Amino acid sequence: MLSCWRVNILPDPYAESVDPSVQCTTCEAVCCRLTVVLMPEDHVPEWLIHRDERGMETLAKGEDGWCVAVNPNTSGCTIYEDRPAICRKYAMGSPSCRDERHKWFGDTIPTAVHLL
Ligand code: SF4
Numbered sequence: 001m002l003s004c005w006r007v008n009i010l011p012d013p014y015a016e017s018v019d020p021s022v023q024c025t026t027c028e029a030v031c032c033r034l035t036v037v038l039m040p041e042d043h044v045p046e047w048l049i050h051r052d053e054r055g056m057e058t059l060a061k062g063e064d065g066w067c068v069a070v071n072p073n074t075s076g077c078t079i080y081e082d083r084p085a086i087c088r089k090y091a092m093g094s095p096s097c098r099d100e101r102h103k104w105f106g107d108t109i110p111t112a113v114h115l116l
C-alpha cells in the first residue's frame with residue numbers, strides 16, 4: 001500500500017498554502033520521521049508507544065529514525081485506520097510536508113513513483 005495516508009480530508013484552513021503537485025507516491029514517508037505526540041483520544045497498539053521519563057507518550061521510532069509503524073517496503077502506514085490524530089491532520093503538500101521533503105531529498109525532489 002502506498003497511499004496518501006497523511007491527507008486531511010477535512011476542510012483545511014491553510015489549504016491555499018498546500019502545493020497540490022506534491023504527492024506521497026513520490027516520497028519515502030519522510031514526515032513519519034517527525035515526533036508524533038499521542039493524544040488521549042489516540043488508541044495505537046502498545047508496542048508502538050514510547051514513554052519518556054515524564055510519562056509523555058510518543059510514537060516509537062526505529063533505529064532508522066522512522067516511526068515503527070511504517071512498512072519499510074512500501075512506506076505505507078501499517079496502522080492507517082488507527083493512526084494518531086496528528087497523523088490524520090498532517091496535510092500532503094503543506095509547508096511542513098514540503099520542508100521535510102526538502103530536508104531529506106535536498107534539491108532532488110522526486111518526481112516519479114519509485115516505491116511500488
Ligand atoms: S512528507 Fe508529505 S509527501 Fe511525504 S509522505 Fe509525508 S505527507 Fe506525503
Ligand code: SF4
Nearest residue numbers: 032067069070077087
Ligand atoms: S502512525 Fe502511520 S502516519 Fe503516523 S507517523 Fe507512524 S507510519 Fe506515519
